[in-house]
Amino acid sequence: MTRISVITVTYNLIEAGRADMFRQAVASVRAQSHGDVEHILVDGASTDGTDALIAQEVALGGIARVISEPDRGVYDAMNKGAAAATGDWILFLNSDDFYHRSDGLAAVADVPGAADFVASPVIRQDGTTSEIAGVSRGFARVLITMPFSHQGLAMRRGLFADLSGFDPAFRVAADYDLVLRMFLSGARGHVLPGAFATFRTGGLSADTTGLKQDQLAIWRKNLGHFATVPDDVWTAAQGRRTLPRSTLAAMAQSPDLTPHLRRLAAFQRARNWLRGAP
Missing domain, CATH: 3.90.550.10 (Spore Coat Polysaccharide Biosynthesis Protein SpsA; Chain A)
Structure with missing residues (x-):
């Protein structure tokens, strides 16, 4: 069992x-x-x-x-x-x-x-x-x-x-x-x-400040190697509840990711482009 x-x-x-x-x-x-x-x-x-x-x-x-x-x-x-x-x-x-x-x-x-x-x-x-x-x-x-x-x-x-x-x-x-x-x-x-x-x-x-700090650090830890992104761009992206466009572009083309994650990255990148996000 x-x-x-x-x-x-x-x-x-x-x-x-x-x-x-x-x-x-x-x-x-x-x-x-x-x-x-x-x-x-x-x-x-x-x-x-x-x-x-x-x-x-x-x-x-x-x-x-x-x-x-x-x-x-x-x-x-x-x-x-x-x-x-x-x-x-x-x-x-x-x-x-x-x-x-x-x-x-x-x-x-x-x-x-x-x-x-x-x-x-x-x-x-x-x-x-x-x-x-x-x-x-x-x-x-x-x-x-x-x-x-x-x-x-x-x-x-x-x-x-x-x-x-x-x-x-x-x-x-x-x-x-x-x-x-x-x-x-x-x-x-x-x-x-x-x-x-x-x-x-x-x-x-309920600790929203700690949650935001952790979220940014988690992105950098796990996704930072896909593209070189300045600190201010990471912070701005978090404020818009998205990832930096350059990170998403690299993820959308990465052979190391599953097709599902590549599609999610491509979709989010397209949405950022339509919104004029960096």
């Missing part, structure tokens, strides 16, 4: 007022209908009694392993969880998020073998308001930003390892860095039409 590993990172949940949300997250994994789910908790050496809260959940069953030690941030902790995982697929469930459908992980397990990753819509919850956050059609947004929410992403464990996991240098947007590298590697994706995860807004995603 296909094994699914779910990794949840925690730190000082009681102090943050997230104890009940954490219980809901763990219960939603425990309630999954799929028969082989490995739930791994990675705690950053909490100091507020979170260890006792975790112990209570462990006693209820369904948690395969708990790692508790200092880390260098949430993405470093996620990497630790992935390194301990033994599943065929890896998913990350935040401590304040949950699976609202019990058959979600079973749907991942049933995905065709050719797929390297799975993306699905998620429900974004902001207080009492909820909305669907979909998957970008054809993953078209990937050259600019996340084409889907990371709560709706499942990756083959081998692919995650091949990509060396998250880069903890990006405090806010390491998920986008990983996803962009995933597409640049030629990974093949499968889209599930229905949402099974709910995530609550806030946290790292």
Whole structure:
């Protein structure tokens, strides 16, 4: 049977007022209908009694392993969880998020073998308001930003390892860095039409300044070798939510990219030209 590993990172949940949300997250994994789910908790050496809260959940069953030690941030902790995982697929469930459908992980397990990753819509919850956050059609947004929410992403464990996991240098947007590298590697994706995860807004995603800084650094890290682009052009392009035209031109002709990414680059370049963007 296909094994699914779910990794949840925690730190000082009681102090943050997230104890009940954490219980809901763990219960939603425990309630999954799929028969082989490995739930791994990675705690950053909490100091507020979170260890006792975790112990209570462990006693209820369904948690395969708990790692508790200092880390260098949430993405470093996620990497630790992935390194301990033994599943065929890896998913990350935040401590304040949950699976609202019990058959979600079973749907991942049933995905065709050719797929390297799975993306699905998620429900974004902001207080009492909820909305669907979909998957970008054809993953078209990937050259600019996340084409889907990371709560709706499942990756083959081998692919995650091949990509060396998250880069903890990006405090806010390491998920986008990983996803962009995933597409640049030629990974093949499968889209599930229905949402099974709910995530609550806030946290790292609310840091818009850090997000913009990371986004620019991620572009330069992964796409900077395609063309020599001055700093001010990168910054101006980010302000227009696009890539520099010279970068896109080089990407559209690159034999190292998949045909899909070349088409995305060519389309974005044409749009920039029509708008008179540099």
